[in-house]
Amino acid sequence: MTRKPSGRAGTDRSADESAAANNKNNENESSVTRIQETPRADPRLDPAAEARIGRKLKAMYDQVVNEPVPDHLLDLLGKLDASSQNDR
Amino acid sequence: MTGEPASIRDALVEEISSLRAFAASLSRNMSEADDLVQETLLKAIKSADSFKEGTNLRAWLFTILRNTFYSTYRKRKRETLDGDGYHENRLVSPASQLDYLDFQDMRAALNQLPFEQREALILVGASGMSYEEAAEICGCALGTVKSRVNRARARLAELLEVGPDEVIGGDKITTAVVGANAGRAFN
Numbered sequence: 001m002t003r004k005p006s007g008r009a010g011t012d013r014s015a016d017e018s019a020a021a022n023n024k025n026n027e028n029e030s031s032v033t034r035i036q037e038t039p040r041a042d043p044r045l046d047p048a049a050e051a052r053i054g055r056k057l058k059a060m061y062d063q064v065v066n067e068p069v070p071d072h073l074l075d076l077l078g079k080l081d082a083s084s085q086n087d088r
Numbered sequence: 089m090t091g092e093p094a095s096i097r098d099a100l101v102e103e104i105s106s107l108r109a110f111a112a113s114l115s116r117n118m119s120e121a122d123d124l125v126q127e128t129l130l131k132a133i134k135s136a137d138s139f140k141e142g143t144n145l146r147a148w149l150f151t152i153l154r155n156t157f158y159s160t161y162r163k164r165k166r167e168t169l170d171g172d173g174y175h176e177n178r179l180v181s182p183a184s185q186l187d188y189l190d191f192q193d194m195r196a197a198l199n200q201l202p203f204e205q206r207e208a209l210i211l212v213g214a215s216g217m218s219y220e221e222a223a224e225i226c227g228c229a230l231g232t233v234k235s236r237v238n239r240a241r242a243r244l245a246e247l248l249e250v251g252p253d254e255v256i257g258g259d260k261i262t263t264a265v266v267g268a269n270a271g272r273a274f275n
Contacts, residue, residue: 026199048203049245057210057213059191060111060194061109061210062214063191064118064121065107065109067105069104069105072121072126077101077129080256
């Protein structure tokens with residue numbers, strides 16, 4: 001590889017093409033074409049990778065959503081209800 | 089008088105789970121996240137008058153939580169930017185042990201993102217907020233949120249998908265492309 005490792009968005013394309021060329025021998029012809037055709041002004045992800053990351057992120061987030069709410073947080077709101085009575 | 093206190097309280101109870109998830113994504117561990125949620129709930133109750141009936145309660149609460157985090161918690165965080173601490177107090181059911189390991193990667197990768205990118209991605213990509221809502225919560229322009237989310241996604245892909253034993257069926261191209269760009273990710 002004669003390519004410089006440094007690079008900004010503008011060089012992404014050539015890096016991609018190089019990577020794509022390396023993979024030409026694999027059977028993923030359609031993927032290669034798709035990636036080459038993607039303009040890369042902004043960092044753009046392969047839709048499959050984006051979906052994968054999105055799922056993982058959501059799953060991680062939902063894990064907390066689905067946890068039982070700690071009692072002390074519920075108590076906090078309940079206590080305000082009865083704050084004038086001050087019973088506990 | 090907009091809304092009786094009782095109904096606000098009921099609505100708040102419904103939002104605690106979401107608040108915890110958002111707080112967890114900002115905090116280093118769950119006990120800190122719960123402190124943040126607690127503070128958010130107290131502030132929300134105190135300023136319930138400023139909530140406009142019929143607007144998005146969750147977005148309003150997320151804004152309070154985020155501002156609270158920024159004003160009090162974030163400074164503290166710099167001291168322990170390690171990221172490992174997150175799991176110490178983590179509640180994980182044995183059934184989700186595999187997910188847990190999976191999430192550890194995600195957590196570590198998220199921690200490497202600039203904070204603004206991380207919160208934008210969590211809001212849009214996980215909490216289900218629209219770009220518009222995320223922009224409001226973060227106090228920035230719509231285009232800024234979009235750009236942050238895009239950059240966050242790209243960076244996560246770099247961080248998560250070039251790992252040595254991350255073999256993804258039928259997706260060698262992505263790995264190769266990401267690999268070609270990975271060098272500059274750590275500049």
